[in-house]
Amino acid sequence: MINPFKPEMAVITEVVKETSDTTTYTFRFKESETRETWGFEPGQFNMITVFGIGEAPISISSGPGDTGFFQHTVRHVGNVTNALAKKRPGDVVGIRGAYGTGWPLRLLYGRNLLIVAGGIGLAPLRPVIREVMRQRDRFKEVEVLYGARTPGDMLFVREFPDWSKHVNLRLAVDMVPPGVKWDHKVGVVTTLFSEMFSQPSNTVVLTCGPEIMMKFVVRGLLHMGFSPDRIYVSMERRMHCGVGKCGRCQIGPRFTCKDGPVFAYEELAALPEEVLGGVGR
Amino acid sequence: MAVTKTSSVPDMVVLSGELWQELLKLVTAQYKVIGPVRRGSEHVFAPVKDPRVLDMAYVTTILPPKKVFHQPFQVLFSFDAEEGTLAEAESGEEKVVWGIHPCDMHAIAILDKVYGVEYPDPYYLRNRENTIIVAKNCTEIGEDCFCLSMGTGPALRSGYDLLLTDLGGRYLVEVGTAKGRKLLSGLDVPPAPRVVLVEKEKRLSQARQRFRKRMVTQGIQELLEENFRHPIWEELMRECLACGSCTMVCPTCFCYNVVDKMDLDLKTGRRQREWDSCMLLEYAQVALGQNFRRDRDARIKQRIYHKLLYYEPQFGTLGCVGCGRCIGACVKRIDITDVVSRLAESVESER
Ligand SMILES: Cc1cc2nc3c(=O)[nH]c(=O)nc-3n(C[C@H](O)[C@H](O)[C@H](O)COP(=O)(O)OP(=O)(O)OC[C@H]3O[C@@H](n4cnc5c(N)ncnc54)[C@H](O)[C@@H]3O)c2cc1C
Ligand code: SF4
Ligand code: SF4
Numbered sequence: 001m002i003n004p005f006k007p008e009m010a011v012i013t014e015v016v017k018e019t020s021d022t023t024t025y026t027f028r029f030k031e032s033e034t035r036e037t038w039g040f041e042p043g044q045f046n047m048i049t050v051f052g053i054g055e056a057p058i059s060i061s062s063g064p065g066d067t068g069f070f071q072h073t074v075r076h077v078g079n080v081t082n083a084l085a086k087k088r089p090g091d092v093v094g095i096r097g098a099y100g101t102g103w104p105l106r107l108l109y110g111r112n113l114l115i116v117a118g119g120i121g122l123a124p125l126r127p128v129i130r131e132v133m134r135q136r137d138r139f140k141e142v143e144v145l146y147g148a149r150t151p152g153d154m155l156f157v158r159e160f161p162d163w164s165k166h167v168n169l170r171l172a173v174d175m176v177p178p179g180v181k182w183d184h185k186v187g188v189v190t191t192l193f194s195e196m197f198s199q200p201s202n203t204v205v206l207t208c209g210p211e212i213m214m215k216f217v218v219r220g221l222l223h224m225g226f227s228p229d230r231i232y233v234s235m236e237r238r239m240h241c242g243v244g245k246c247g248r249c250q251i252g253p254r255f256t257c258k259d260g261p262v263f264a265y266e267e268l269a270a271l272p273e274e275v276l277g278g279v280g281r
Numbered sequence: 282m283a284v285t286k287t288s289s290v291p292d293m294v295v296l297s298g299e300l301w302q303e304l305l306k307l308v309t310a311q312y313k314v315i316g317p318v319r320r321g322s323e324h325v326f327a328p329v330k331d332p333r334v335l336d337m338a339y340v341t342t343i344l345p346p347k348k349v350f351h352q353p354f355q356v357l358f359s360f361d362a363e364e365g366t367l368a369e370a371e372s373g374e375e376k377v378v379w380g381i382h383p384c385d386m387h388a389i390a391i392l393d394k395v396y397g398v399e400y401p402d403p404y405y406l407r408n409r410e411n412t413i414i415v416a417k418n419c420t421e422i423g424e425d426c427f428c429l430s431m432g433t434g435p436a437l438r439s440g441y442d443l444l445l446t447d448l449g450g451r452y453l454v455e456v457g458t459a460k461g462r463k464l465l466s467g468l469d470v471p472p473a474p475r476v477v478l479v480e481k482e483k484r485l486s487q488a489r490q491r492f493r494k495r496m497v498t499q500g501i502q503e504l505l506e507e508n509f510r511h512p513i514w515e516e517l518m519r520e521c522l523a524c525g526s527c528t529m530v531c532p533t534c535f536c537y538n539v540v541d542k543m544d545l546d547l548k549t550g551r552r553q554r555e556w557d558s559c560m561l562l563e564y565a566q567v568a569l570g571q572n573f574r575r576d577r578d579a580r581i582k583q584r585i586y587h588k589l590l591y592y593e594p595q596f597g598t599l600g601c602v603g604c605g606r607c608i609g610a611c612v613k614r615i616d617i618t619d620v621v622s623r624l625a626e627s628v629e630s631e632r
């Protein structure tokens with residue numbers, strides 16, 4: 001019987017520091033067979049093991065067209081993610097996946113795409129952006145709104161010039177520390193709505209970020225006339241298995257790990273708000 | 282249930298006195314047996330070497346027999362911190378669980394769905410395959426039992442290898458599978474006449490009249506959906522200590538936590554899973570201290586809504602089998618049947 005809990009070994013081949021607390025790792029499976037057969041959809045995640053510390057669900061941040069390797073962009077916040085911070089090229093971690101639902105790529109072909117991301121939430125959307133760049137003519141207008149706390153907290157900045165050749169990229173930060181030059185918007189990501197060119201018609205929205213951000217993003221877009229059945233959100237819950245067994249990730253009747261993390265907005269809208277936000281009243 | 286005959290052992294026998302003792306002796310000599318044993322004023326499922334410690338008149342046990350299949354602690358594999366995974370946990374020997382009640386069997390059928398679908402769980406399934414199930418119909422009804430209203434007891438119709446019914450000083454033993462039949466193969470007994478089934482049904486129907494508790498299941502899903510913000514949840518929050526006992530004793534709860542345990546050499550270790558509870562604060566905590574169920578009412582609701590509303594879309598059945606353990610285990614005696622009837626009554630009186 002296949003054991004879904006047993007990780008495959010993967011070697012870290014490259015480590016790139018994104019911000020003071022976030023790093024992008026490039027991995028390569030040790031087994032050539034795994035390298036050849038393994039694949040994923042944009043939006044899916046892996047469970048990453050640091051042996052002796054534990055496991056954490058992390059989105060895949062490379063594109064599905066990037067073959068022979070895959071990437072994860074990790075914010076160091078706790079046990080596993082801080083242990084990863086100590087890893088160097090050549091070190092080995094455990095990987096199992098890819099798990100969960102991906103972004104509805106097929107639905108995006110021939111349509112306009114609006115991506116709204118906050119903070120680390122850009123990581124699971126980078127595969128979509130890379131896919132758009134790889135097959136630009138399959139998509140119509142593509143706009144990316146990205147918000148972070150400060151300019152120094154922005155991920156993938158070195159790739160922005162390249163991205164901008166293919167998609168309309170708009171940036172916002174909550175605040176600019178003194179002495180830092182910033183030519184873009186200051187304010188929460190939704191303040192970019194007033195300047196974006198995306199229109200409700202024929203547009204699919206993908207959003208990932210802090211839940212409170214997504215709440216205001218969805219609310220704002222619905223108000224502007226975007227269709228609720230073309231909005232997709234990626235949710236975050238605690239996860240101990242990734243395969244619908246440990247129960248940790250439940251949102252109402254849904255398991256975030258297998259029914260999500262990407263949900264059609266309408267699927268979640270049917271649940272009481274407390275189940276989503278959780279904090280009671 | 283389809284039964285394949287492996288020998289001349291009949292489908293149905295009645296055992297009493299010496300023959301019953303003989304069966305217990307044979308089974309405990311051949312297999313590792315886990316069965317109901319008295320511990321102080323309560324009962325537990327424990328290894329049974331000497332059949333005399335088996336207490337077949339038990340009403341309920343502290344922990345459900347779920348623990349044999351979904352173990353409180355389960356090693357997943359051992360690892361070397363630098364090299365990665367080493368050995369997977371070994372599977373255990375074949376064993377017999379003796380005297381499982383119908384409610385607990387229904388709970389196992391639910392766990393079969395949780396662990397058997399999509400990404401089948403090899404640890405649970407191995408324990409299931411290795412285990413012969415001797416179930417026992419309930420003729421004694423506990424004060425917290427309400428399986429009758431959940432449709433999960435007091436009689437079992439399927440899922441057993443052998444099924445026992447106490448006919449008063451003698452046991453009706455029905456064969457469910459070839460695995461069960463094997464247990465009887467050392468005995469030389471004639472088939473029981475079909476009329477004993479009349480006696481069996483009489484005892485079960487007497488048992489049905491002895492239930493003191495029931496769950497109002499009619500319209501329960503609608504009731505819960507429409508009363509997510511009912512004041513009763515706040516009242517319960519004030520009562521509930523959020524200790525997690527109700528979920529720890531529940532035969533259908535499946536949630537677990539995973540931890541890596543290092544050996545003393547700090548090089549090798551084991552990954553292990555442990556039962557977990559949605560009633561505990563840390564359960565829904567995510568990055569940077571955000572928690573989706575910080576308030577206790579949200580957690581009480583998670584348990585009750587999960588059992589009575591969300592299992593249905595998840596696994597096609599209600600998540601409560603009416604064993605009553607959560608009521609008995611609660612220091613404040615919060616009673617899930619009472620919560621539902623109070624909710625129904627208050628909605629009724631508003632009409
Ligand atoms: C589907 C999914 C995709 C994710 N993708 C990414 C990603 O691409 N990059 C990234 O940096 N992070 C991502 N996360 C969040 C990441 O999983 C958590 O930050 C990580 O699990 C924390 O583990 P830890 O051992 O370092 O922290 P712990 O020591 O376990 O805890 C530190 C803090 O993190 C919280 N935490 C634990 N598990 C989670 C969790 N699953 N989600 C959120 N908070 C948690 C704890 O409550 C605590 O506050 C994702 C989460 C999910 C569910
Ligand atoms: S919720 Fe209570 S009564 Fe229902 S199965 Fe669980 S422990 Fe038994
Ligand atoms: S979510 Fe709570 S009630 Fe549901 S199975 Fe897990 S521990 Fe039990």
Ligand code: FES
Pocket residue numbers: 238239240241242243244245246247248249250255256257258
């Ligand atoms: S992460 Fe374990 S059930 Fe979803």
